[in-house]
Amino acid sequence: MSHPRFSLIVPTFGRPEEVTEFLESLLEQDYDSFEVIISDGTPKDTLRPELERFLDQEVYPLTLHYEEYLPVSAARNDGAKIAIGDYFIFLDSDCIIPSGYLKAIDAYIEKNDPDIFGGPDAAHADFTTLQKAISYSMTSMLTTGGIRGKKSHVGTYHPRGFNMGMKRSAFEAVNGYSTFRCGEDIELSIRLIKAGYRTALIEDAHVFHKRRTSIRQFFKQVYRFGAARINIWKLHPEEMKLTHVFPLAFITYFIVSILAILSYYGSLLAIPMILYTLAVWVDATFQNKSIRVGSLAVITTVVMHAGYGWGFLKNYIHWSRHGEGMKL
Known part of the structure; x- marks a missing residue:
């Protein structure tokens, strides 16, 4: 494959079923100029055997970076160091990516040229009742979730780490993610916007976000x-x-x-x-x-x-x- 336009960077920690489902969804993309980097911190490298069939296939380039107990911000930064694409897209491993996701992003970039961008999250028809309820609570305009990815969001749009892209040059200019262990995506968005980079919500670039599987979690x-x-x-x-x-x-x-x-x-x-x-x-x-x-x-x-x-x-x-x- 020629030089990829997009590098999809995904931090992982266990949950092999979710990671497998994520990688399988990328097999259906109707756009082929991308690579995938899994930055894994799963203890004892137990995720690797689950991914062998994806590492062996030739549909899209896949790189597995491993360091035991790798924190989420470091995982994303390490993935970015390996990435060779012109744009970095950070995704969560509990997402399912629709087939037209990358084509929608590419079309928007060609027309509008944003520096950083993101898209909404939604519930897939096959999600459980609880997952659909959680998705509603996290995205509805009747809750604070409505600011996460709606056209009518309030104020400047801050892309979130489950669906967050940017130019390589912008990421490198602000030295990537901080040492935050939670909220690191918002903190990075803030620094990028403060540095003068233009942000955009791409409504058509949604992902299906599974999130937690119990009320306690x-x-x-x-x-x-x-x-x-x-x-x-x-x-x-x-x-x-x-x-x-x-x-x-x-x-x-x-x-x-x-x-x-x-x-x-x-x-x-x-x-x-x-x-x-x-x-x-x-x-x-x-x-x-x-x-x-x-x-x-x-x-x-x-x-x-x-x-x-x-x-x-x-x-x-x-x-x-x-x-x-x-x-x-």
Whole structure:
């Protein structure tokens, strides 16, 4: 193959089924000027045997970089050092890539020439009910997830690490990812935008993002997101927005509403919360054409706000007491 236009860089840590599904989806691309770099930190190199058939095939160039317990930011930076494409695209291993993904990006770049870009994430029709509910909570305009990849997002668009591309020159100019273990993608987007690089949302370049497979795992994930936002704020104070405080305000009011329901005279306080959860249920049910998904989306939305808000508050207190962030 000639010099690739795109280098797809993917950090991995275990989850062989997800990585295999990701690589299989790339076999269906209707665009061929790309390479794939798996930057793996799985203990004892146990992922490698699962990928042998992809390493042997000749459909697209695949490189496996391995270092035991490789952190996510270092994994992406190491992958970038190996990459030879003109553009780097960072993806998560729990994504499934639609066949027209790279062609959509290439067409947009030819017309608009952005320096950094990203696309939305969505739920595949074959995802479980829980995965669809989590996807709704993480992407809906009725939650803070709506700023992640919608045309009507608020403010400057910051590409996220599950679907984030940029010119090689831009990545190298800002020295790539920092040492952040969570929120590293947002922090990189901020530095790139501060350096004057132009950002763009490519709506047609969506990926199917599987995310966590249990409520407990989902809570832990969004808890880390909330805590990471405080670390980003300390480094980039101007980046704290009202939307980042919303989950904490939501869960505080949610608790107040539950207590209000127990009081005859205070029950009116719960009406806004009841209307909000009803709106989430109706919207999620309509979008997914499933009452089960709609009902579960109410739970995952509350869990998302609770996890994010608790992580946000706990790390804020940690900074106040210790002058540094929590270890994530």
